[in-house]
Amino acid sequence: MSASLPVKDEAVSAEVLGRFLQRERHARKEAEQLLEERSRQLYFSNVALEKEMQRTKAVFETAAEGILIFDREGTVESLNSAAKNIFGIRDEDCQGLNVCDLVPSASFCTDRENCELPERLKTLIDKSCNEILGRRKDGTDIPLEFVVSEFLQYDVTTYSGIVRDLTRRKALELELGHAQKMESVGQLA
Numbered sequence: 001m002s003a004s005l006p007v008k009d010e011a012v013s014a015e016v017l018g019r020f021l022q023r024e025r026h027a028r029k030e031a032e033q034l035l036e037e038r039s040r041q042l043y044f045s046n047v048a049l050e051k052e053m054q055r056t057k058a059v060f061e062t063a064a065e066g067i068l069i070f071d072r073e074g075t076v077e078s079l080n081s082a083a084k085n086i087f088g089i090r091d092e093d094c095q096g097l098n099v100c101d102l103v104p105s106a107s108f109c110t111d112r113e114n115c116e117l118p119e120r121l122k123t124l125i126d127k128s129c130n131e132i133l134g135r136r137k138d139g140t141d142i143p144l145e146f147v148v149s150e151f152l153q154y155d156v157t158t159y160s161g162i163v164r165d166l167t168r169r170k171a172l173e174l175e176l177g178h179a180q181k182m183e184s185v186g187q188l189a
Contacts, residue, residue: 065162074099076110077158086165088136088185099161103146105118105133131166 060067066083070076076097086091087102100109134144150159159161 061094066161066162066165068099068161070099070104070159070161072159074100074159076083083163086136086142086163087134093137099159101135103132103163105141106130106146113150133162142167151170 004072004130038118060078060080063080063082066086067080068076068083069078076094076099079087079089079094079097084094089097100106131147132144133141134146135141143165145162145166148159149162150157152158
């Protein structure tokens with residue numbers, strides 16, 4: 001003899017099972033709607049982030065001043081177009097480049113064997129422009145203004161250097177000095 005549920009119990013079980021399935025369908029529908037909403041939010045966040053990244057890259061690349069990004073050992077991570085022009089280097093020359101190759105006269109580059117870059121950079125950070133000599137790829141020295149800042153990137157200290165070529169200004173200063181001397185000679189005569 002097989003044990004079977006009374007008809008009343010089977011009806012209750014079917015009703016309970018029906019309500020359970022209805023709750024599960026409702027919960028699944030809510031979860032799908034929440035997932036769709038979160039996916040939409042993530043998509044728009046990614047679009048906004050992409051726009052901001054493109055804007056930042058455009059500012060970096062089109063800045064009139066040279067911008068160098070380098071790590072604690074002085075390894076150059078990136079240079080903008082202005083910096084490449086100032087130092088006379090191409091994209092392929094950037095591999096393995098050290099900031100001390102570009103500004104060997106900087107105080108933090110004096111002893112490359114015992115690199116104390118982070119400690120020596122602290123003397124330059126957050127100060128006004130430092131006039132130093134830079135070196136172009138062809139070996140010629142160029143007068144520069146150089147400002148260094150430090151920032152955290154993924155919990156790693158990174159440095160940015162802003163570089164301005166002073167060649168034209170120095171030439172104008174020489175011309176002005178010469179003109180002033182000539183004016184003084186003219187007044188004496």
